[in-house]
Amino acid sequence: MMRWKLSLPELQEKLDHLADGGILQIDAQDYERLFGTNDVATARLRNFAGGHCCVVSYANGAVLFRKRIAQSGEEPRA
Numbered sequence: 001m002m003r004w005k006l007s008l009p010e011l012q013e014k015l016d017h018l019a020d021g022g023i024l025q026i027d028a029q030d031y032e033r034l035f036g037t038n039d040v041a042t043a044r045l046r047n048f049a050g051g052h053c054c055v056v057s058y059a060n061g062a063v064l065f066r067k068r069i070a071q072s073g074e075e076p077r078a
Contacts, residue, residue: 005030006027006030006034011026012052015049015054015065015067016052018054018065018067019067020068020070021067022066022067023064023066023067024054024064024065025059025062025063025065026063027061027062028058028062031045031063045063049065052065052067053067054067055068
């Protein structure tokens with residue numbers, strides 16, 4: 001069975017449309033393919049997620065992106 005592979009533009013689109021507090025889960029294999037597996041990859045992922053107003057968590061076999069909830073009076077980030 002062939003596994004569907006997430007592309008970086010698809011991930012960006014999904015994160016851009018994620019509602020405040022929403023969570024998007026991707027497979028760890030997609031994470032490794034898109035970002036790599038070393039310390040530089042971890043920093044790259046955090047910067048990428050932050051650019052989409054998300055924080056990143058790691059779970060068994062998955063990476064979770066959670067959209068940051070804007071505080072009252074805070075301007076939304078692009």
